[in-house]
Structure formats: C-alpha cells, structure tokens
Amino acid sequence: MLKRNHLLLMIILFMFGLVLAACSADEPDGEKGDGKATETTEEEKAASDGPKDGGTITGAMHTAPAGMFNPIFYEEAYEANILDFTHEGLTSQNESLEFIPKLAKSWETNEDQTEITFQLEEGVKWHDGEEFTADDVVFTYKAISDPDYVSAGGVRTNYVEPLLGYEEYASGETDEFVGVVADSDYQVTFKFEEPNIMPLYYTSFPIIPEHVFKDIPVAEIPEAAESLDAGKVIGTGPFKFTEMIEREQYILERHEDYWQGKPHLDKLVWKIVQQSVMTGLLEKGEIDFIALPGGIDPADFDMVNEYENVTMIEQPDFGYQILGFKHNHRTAEDVENGVINPDNWVPNEKIADPKVRQAIAWAIDRQGLIGEGHGQGLLHGHGELINSPIAVQFWAYDENAGMNYSYDPEKAMEMLDELGYVDVDGDGYREDPDGNEWVLNMEYPTGNQLREKSAPIIADNLDKVGIKVDLRQPKEMSVYVEGLTNDNSDWDLYLIGWNLGSGDPDPLGLWGIKDAYNFSRWNNPESDELLYDAVKAPNAFEQDYRVEKYREWQDLYSEDLPALILYAQNSIWAYNDRLQGVEVLPYTMYKDAHTWWVND
Known part of the structure; x- marks a missing residue:
C-alpha cells in the first residue's frame, strides 16, 4: 500500500475466477x-x-x-x-492469490481430483442467530443448479456446471442433486463430473442460508424481501x-x-x-x-x-473497459422466457462482418483515452493498453497474442472502402454495400465519469472515418444492464467495464456462448472449444497446456472481436x-x- 507520495505497484501475480460521517481535526494555529x-x-x-x-x-x-x-x-x-461485508464463502484468497480458509477451516481432495471435502468452522452464526452448517452449502449450490435458476435471472452457472449430475438436475430429468453432499453438520463434499483442475475456485461462492430460503421457490427468490x-x-x-x-x-x-x-x-x-x-x-x-x-x-x-x-x-x-459489439440479438420470446438459446439468435447484419469490427477497432484512439502522463488523456497515464480479456496479473495473459489495434484511421478507411462501405450520397457518412443508410447505435451508462467521457470521444473517432453513430443518451446503470441483458434489438455498440474474479484466468462466465454475461451474444464454437479444453483434465493439470490454449483463444478473440478492449485502468x-x-x-x-x- 502507499502512503501519500509513495505508490504501491503490485507485481504480476499467479492465479482467477469477483466488490464510508467522519470528523477531521482542524490544523492548530501557527506554522x-x-x-x-x-x-x-x-x-x-x-x-x-x-x-x-x-x-x-x-x-x-x-x-x-x-x-x-x-x-x-x-x-x-x-x-x-x-x-x-455481509456474506462469505468457504474460502478466501491472500495477497499471493492463494486460496485460504474462510467458512471452511480445511479441505482435502481425493486422488483423482473428482471430489473435495471441506471441514467447516463450528459455531458460525447467521445474522439472525441461526447456526451455519453444511446444509447451507448444499442449498446454495442446489439453488444455482435449479431448473428455474437461469430463467429467474441467475448468471452464476459457471460455478455449478462441472458438478456431478448438474445437467440432469438443471434440465429437470431428476429431482436428486448429487453434486454437493452434506456428510455431517460440519463436513461437506463437492463431487465433479470429471477430474477438476481448480476445485477451490468452483467451491468459493458465497453461501446463503437454507432456513431463510428453503420455502421460497428458486423462481421467486429474486422478488423475495429476503x-x-x-x-x-x-x-x-x-x-x-x-x-x-x-x-x-x-x-x-x-x-x-x-x-x-x-x-x-x-x-x-x-x-x-x-x-x-x-x-x-x-x-x-x-x-x-x-x-x-x-x-x-x-x-x-x-x-x-x-x-x-x-x-x-x-x-x-x-478488470478492463470494453467497447462491445452486438453480434446477435435474442428473440423477444427467449427474453420473456429467460432463455439463452444460440439457435434462436438473430444476427446483427450491420456489424456481422469481422472485418467491419476490425476497421472500427483501428479507428479508435485507445492510447489517446489513456494518455501517457500528467494532463494527458482521460486516465492521465494511470492505466495501460491490453489486447485480451484476461487480467494482466494472470499467468495466462499474453501481451503478444492477438492484434494490437493501434490508432490507424487511414487503415480503417481503407478497409471499409474495400468492403464496400462508401459515401454514396456525399453527406460525409458511409452507406452499407447495398447503398442503404448505415448508422450504428451506441449505448452507455451513467455513473463512471471516465466511461461517460469516453463515449463521445469514441463516437467522434468513428465520425472521422465516415461512420455515423447515434450516440444515445446515457442510462442509469440498472436500466442500462436490463437493456443489455434483454438484448434490445437496435443496440449495435455498448460500453461496459468488467471487474474480474481473482481465482483463475478462465474467461468462461463472460465469453462462453451461453454465458449470461456474454452480452455481445458472441456465437463462436471454436472459442468455446478452446475455453473448455483449457480447463479439461487431464491435460489442463499442466499449466503450459493451458497457456497455449489461452494464447490460441486470445488470438481468436482479437480476430473475431466480440468487443474491443479499450484499456485496463489502474485501481x-x-x-x-x-x-x-x-x-x-x-x-x-x-x-x-x-x-x-x-x-x-
């Protein structure tokens, strides 16, 4: 940590995954x-x-x-x-990002890494005085695995998907949940479908109380007063x-x-x-x-x-800030039913060509947003360019992977010309290859000043290469997230920032095809194959193997561009x-x- 004039710059760390009226003494008289x-x-x-x-x-x-x-x-x-400040998981992490005990005081994995058993702290009290037990752990993971969880708005399925019997339970094929078992009041065992390379990550989710929610259907939990x-x-x-x-x-x-x-x-x-x-x-x-x-x-x-x-x-x-590209939109029926079904997605033809997205990336002055020192850019040098949606602290981040989209408006215009996006009517803006008006709708939220200031700068960058942008009025965050989630059909570009988990560099949860947070609705099977291979035993027990898979994935991400990584701001x-x-x-x-x- 730094005190006044001394900055603490954290060194690159190992390992992923997720967020106060005082009195001050007056200065005495005198010098x-x-x-x-x-x-x-x-x-x-x-x-x-x-x-x-x-x-x-x-x-x-x-x-x-x-x-x-x-x-x-x-x-x-x-x-x-x-x-x-109100909830806790079985584990936490230390300054080296190693998992350490929290509600669990110890744990042990079996030989083939298909099970991990936790011994829980005894005497832990919920805020209402009830005692915390293994049943609460089982209930939490069972609720996230429930058939109604996703349709009710739940987005944390990446924590439960590797569990034994998840697919059968989540699909409603069985009423028996076998992935997490209470062996006693203070012992709980997680069982995985296959040998798991990061069981402490998947078992680190905050626990909720069974006695509070057991009589509330999972579909109704989001509306419950509790x-x-x-x-x-x-x-x-x-x-x-x-x-x-x-x-x-x-x-x-x-x-x-x-x-x-x-x-x-x-x-x-x-x-x-x-x-x-x-x-x-x-x-x-x-x-x-x-x-x-x-x-x-x-x-x-x-x-x-x-x-x-x-x-x-x-x-x-x-974490990082992004300019997202809406590759696809969900249907109104799927939104109403809380369904994420790629087979039903409607392609966004305005930015369907990856070369169009690449041209947009070349047109944006990312370094200008960051600046290089005092008085420059929005970040005044307190941040850096990154080209991959993996935090720089992780061993999986590869600064040489993917394309470094430096500011090159000439290249952007040349690419758009070759693709047939040219100004037909002489108004200064490009039409699409069929001669139709081409306007990209851009949305962003209020609250974060840097993001609010970035939006008009990005729109101006695109204007300079002949791309007409409808920069919408910013929305309050809760309204904005609802629009992102529901895939309002006329969104093309969006701004958002991601605070990443610190347990593992695995990008699943944000960039998997069926991930709720995949707001771009990026549908790239090769991407999913690489991401799942990178966490699949036995090969994934070797870090070098995972490094190579994530390098390939970062290259693919950079080429297909579900989003342009604008910058990683320093905290x-x-x-x-x-x-x-x-x-x-x-x-x-x-x-x-x-x-x-x-x-x-």
Whole structure:
C-alpha cells in the first residue's frame, strides 16, 4: 500500500475466477510544519493505543446498487459493495492469490481430483442467530443448479456446471442433486463430473442460508424481501445490512456474534455521491474511503495525493473497459422466457462482418483515452493498453497474442472502402454495400465519469472515418444492464467495464456462448472449444497446456472481436487516516473489515 507520495505497484501475480460521517481535526494555529507534526504525533499516539470499539465509517459509490442483495442473483459491483461485508464463502484468497480458509477451516481432495471435502468452522452464526452448517452449502449450490435458476435471472452457472449430475438436475430429468453432499453438520463434499483442475475456485461462492430460503421457490427468490430489503438480508459476514434510503445511502451494522470476533466499528455506511465531488468530501472527512468500483478519478490523482489526511493505493486493476459489439440479438420470446438459446439468435447484419469490427477497432484512439502522463488523456497515464480479456496479473495473459489495434484511421478507411462501405450520397457518412443508410447505435451508462467521457470521444473517432453513430443518451446503470441483458434489438455498440474474479484466468462466465454475461451474444464454437479444453483434465493439470490454449483463444478473440478492449485502468483507492486496520489485497481493500477501527 502507499502512503501519500509513495505508490504501491503490485507485481504480476499467479492465479482467477469477483466488490464510508467522519470528523477531521482542524490544523492548530501557527506554522503548517508545526501543525502537521502535532497532528502526526496525535495519530501515532491513537494508533499505538490499539484498536478501539465504536464509531462509524462512510464510503462513497458514484452509482446506486440496482437493489439485488442476494449473492446468487446479484449482477453488478455496486450490489457487491454491500455483499462483500455481509456474506462469505468457504474460502478466501491472500495477497499471493492463494486460496485460504474462510467458512471452511480445511479441505482435502481425493486422488483423482473428482471430489473435495471441506471441514467447516463450528459455531458460525447467521445474522439472525441461526447456526451455519453444511446444509447451507448444499442449498446454495442446489439453488444455482435449479431448473428455474437461469430463467429467474441467475448468471452464476459457471460455478455449478462441472458438478456431478448438474445437467440432469438443471434440465429437470431428476429431482436428486448429487453434486454437493452434506456428510455431517460440519463436513461437506463437492463431487465433479470429471477430474477438476481448480476445485477451490468452483467451491468459493458465497453461501446463503437454507432456513431463510428453503420455502421460497428458486423462481421467486429474486422478488423475495429476503433478497431485496434491508433488515431481511441474512449472511454470516461481519456486518448486517439493516437500513437503506434507496439511491441515497445504505447502512450496515456490526454483527455482534461474528465468528471471527465482534467487529470494532458500530456501523459502515455507503453514500451515493457524484464522482465529481467525492474527493472534496474525502478531504473534509465527510467520507472515509473511495474504492470499488471506479475509485479516484485519475484526473484527481495528484490533488488527492497532496491531502495530508488521506492514504492512497494504486495497483493494476483486475478488470478492463470494453467497447462491445452486438453480434446477435435474442428473440423477444427467449427474453420473456429467460432463455439463452444460440439457435434462436438473430444476427446483427450491420456489424456481422469481422472485418467491419476490425476497421472500427483501428479507428479508435485507445492510447489517446489513456494518455501517457500528467494532463494527458482521460486516465492521465494511470492505466495501460491490453489486447485480451484476461487480467494482466494472470499467468495466462499474453501481451503478444492477438492484434494490437493501434490508432490507424487511414487503415480503417481503407478497409471499409474495400468492403464496400462508401459515401454514396456525399453527406460525409458511409452507406452499407447495398447503398442503404448505415448508422450504428451506441449505448452507455451513467455513473463512471471516465466511461461517460469516453463515449463521445469514441463516437467522434468513428465520425472521422465516415461512420455515423447515434450516440444515445446515457442510462442509469440498472436500466442500462436490463437493456443489455434483454438484448434490445437496435443496440449495435455498448460500453461496459468488467471487474474480474481473482481465482483463475478462465474467461468462461463472460465469453462462453451461453454465458449470461456474454452480452455481445458472441456465437463462436471454436472459442468455446478452446475455453473448455483449457480447463479439461487431464491435460489442463499442466499449466503450459493451458497457456497455449489461452494464447490460441486470445488470438481468436482479437480476430473475431466480440468487443474491443479499450484499456485496463489502474485501481486508485483512498481512505481517511482516521480509518485504521486496512490491509490491501491485489483485488480489494475490504479485507477483514471486522478488524477496522477509527482513531477519533
């Protein structure tokens, strides 16, 4: 972590997979140097006295959560900011991205890697006082495997697809769920259809309580108060979600019976704040931290770095921003039924040719978005170009794989001319090869200032090569995600960012054909073959084999272009010095929040 003028740059790491009103002392009279020395001494004295119980911290988000507070159904990082403090999985990860115990205290795999058995922590209490057991683990995975899960809006099937009997259970062929078995109250075994190369990843999903949801059909869980309402959401985490003023603030109170020890803080409050005013509130002490998603605007980095009461963290992000291409759209019937069936998809003829998508990529000044230093670009140099949808921290990322679409508008225009996209009527914009008007509809969400600023720049880049873009008015994130999910039939281009899991570089879950998050509706069987080969035993037990498969896949992705990777922004987080006990991981600063305390 870095303090004021010292940046922590995280080294490349090994291994994938997934998201707070304070008082600050006035400066004493006299010279600034004397005042700072006195303030620092007081801080050091408070810290040396050790953790204190009590107090409230406030964090800021620029976009309100859509409102789903159930781990098996949530979709976006703003909801994850609540769930990260309320729910837990069997395992967690350390600074080296190794899996470590959480709700499970130990585990053992069988010889052929088809089973993994966990010994669970005893005495863990849910927020309502009920005891956590192996039955809760079974229930969670059974719910995600339920025949009604996907049609109800669930998108986490990648965690259950490798389990023994998943296909039979999910299709309704059998009522017996055999993939996860409770051997006793505190022992649970996961069984896989085939030897599994990353069982700790698949078994790391946050657990929900059986006693809360057992009488609610899975199809109705997303509408249940237990998934939506503060005071009804039950987890095992260090804080309970107790109150909210929707789209304004979300209040979490400490879980007195938390199994790792009562949290020091009384409350943790999330406030929804415009990104443009966050840093000023941080300096004044009206908010205590700014982290995921988005963090500090790179344009404000130097300013915030001068704040005397603030600690800053900068490290490579586990994610990226994309310009997505809608290859296909789902039918209205499939959307209504919650079905993802590639056989029914309707091709988007406007950008069906991969060479058209490549021309668009050449036309966009990605480096201009990033900049190379202070005062340049939207990121002011706090990010990097990447050409693959795999985080740079992973061993599978290959900077030499795929095409580096550098800014080359001349090449873009030459390609479009050769494809027959030329200006027929002299209005400055290209028609399609049949002479019809060619307009690309582009959508993007509000909330993230960098993304909002990127949209008109990208539209202008395309305008300069003769591509007419209908840049729509930005939508609030919850409305935007609904449009993406439902495949509104006139969307051609879209902007979104992905925060990746840190457990494994496997891109399935985002880019598999039937993945709900495959918003481009990319239908490339060769891609799926490579992705599934890369995780299939026995070959995939050898990392070199996986490296080669992912290199081939990155080349294919770059050529077929379901999306253009715009950039990987650095994570820039900051917190007020009154907040103590923060330990930063490569993918989050929300580690062990029960040990956080304030030195008021």
